Amino acid sequence: MAMDKITTANGIIEQAKALGKEYGLFRVAVAAAEDDDVLRACSEAAKLGIAKFTLYGSEKKLKEIGQTNGIDYSGFTIVDSDSAAKSAYLAAQAADKGEADLIQKGFLSTSALLKTVLSKDFSLRTQNTVSHVAVLNFPGYHKLLGLTDGGMVVKPTFEQKIQLIENAVSLFHTLGYEKPMVAVSAPIDYIHPRLPATTEAAQLTAMSKSGMIVDCDIHGPVTFEAATNREIALKRGIKNYVAGDADIFLVDSIEECNIISKVLILFSPAAFAGVIVGAKVPVSLVSRTDTAFNKLASISIACLLSHHLKRVKK
Incomplete structure (x- = not known):
């Protein structure tokens, strides 16, 4: 229906x-x-x-x-x-x-x-990578936000990141998000050759733009605050429409995901729904x-x- x-x-x-x-x-x-x-x-x-x-x-x-x-x-x-x-x-x-x-x-x-x-x-x-998606509803954000992966993949490879995106996008389709916006995490909002998270985020963005990854829009590298706050993104010169309006935040490690989600749950406080996908x-x-x-x-x-x-x- x-x-x-x-x-x-x-x-x-x-x-x-x-x-x-x-x-x-x-x-x-x-x-x-x-x-x-x-x-x-x-x-x-x-x-x-x-x-x-x-x-x-x-x-x-x-x-x-x-x-x-x-x-x-x-x-x-x-x-x-x-x-x-x-x-x-x-x-x-x-x-x-x-x-x-x-x-x-x-x-x-x-x-x-x-x-x-x-x-x-x-x-x-199945043949897919099995991953965890945490879907949070917290004060100050205008919709749900999916975080992945905080439960299964400790330090995803580039190939695994593609599958984590696919799993999270599939879940968000069930929530009525026709083309989810995916922000790819990094400690800074620009490419730095010494920070693999930034170069991989840029590659994922390029794959989305070329149609190699479908059913979603991807932007990265981007920090959590720029991914979820439009004003901060604009102040940093980030005009991509995913920034400040992300549906899914793909992290670079299981530790990062757990820190973000648990801080939001404990101090926002955020409502949380977690599910294994794949x-x-x-x-x-x-x-x-x-x-x-x-x-x-x-x-x-x-x-x-x-x-x-x-x-x-x-």
Whole structure:
């Protein structure tokens, strides 16, 4: 169905509700579900008519968490599991069999979950680089901003940067951004031969202009402040229309992405939705310390991506 560009975290949740109503509830497999904030988010998503959930984890612990926190498991399926590793395996197996549309990370490490999901035991890995996209909604910026990659690729090569852009652009298409504007990060806004981030950013910009990278507009090198503040960009003589209006900010390292996103989350504060892109099913992925709202937003954006992937297949 046709959709307007989504500009807020609440808009992501509302769109997931609309899709759940029109196409049926999304099926979510929750790996190591013994996390009270994850369970609150799942409960809220179920109440909103977004998704239905299968919880993989200790049935005893899940019931204890439910009783302590007043979480209603009505309509949930609980599959008892004696370890996080087994829970991850069962969740990945459900997705691989087509019994789940997406996977939600619970109380286990990202590396443990993705090692299982992308293992040769299942056919969930594709030829694409798998990457994490953090979508933030923070005061002072007029729309959503995607940051990548803060969860998977530690120091992307030039070739990986192309694939990170493609993954993030695919996600933003699901949010109604027909031709997302991608800013490529560097410590300065001009090319310097001793700073590879600047030369690679310039190459990516040239590839976009020549049509070698499609479905988006790319500009770089550009600093974060110039990418997100038009006044600063103009003062520095940057007149490219991506500057000050970026939809996606491609960073040069996992450390950079984490610093930017966590500062915004802690001090803005920013609402946050995180998802793994590039596998056959999305993986809703946030920090164990994230709020229930951020986890609800992450479930919702993973649902939107799942819907998009199914439409692309058709």
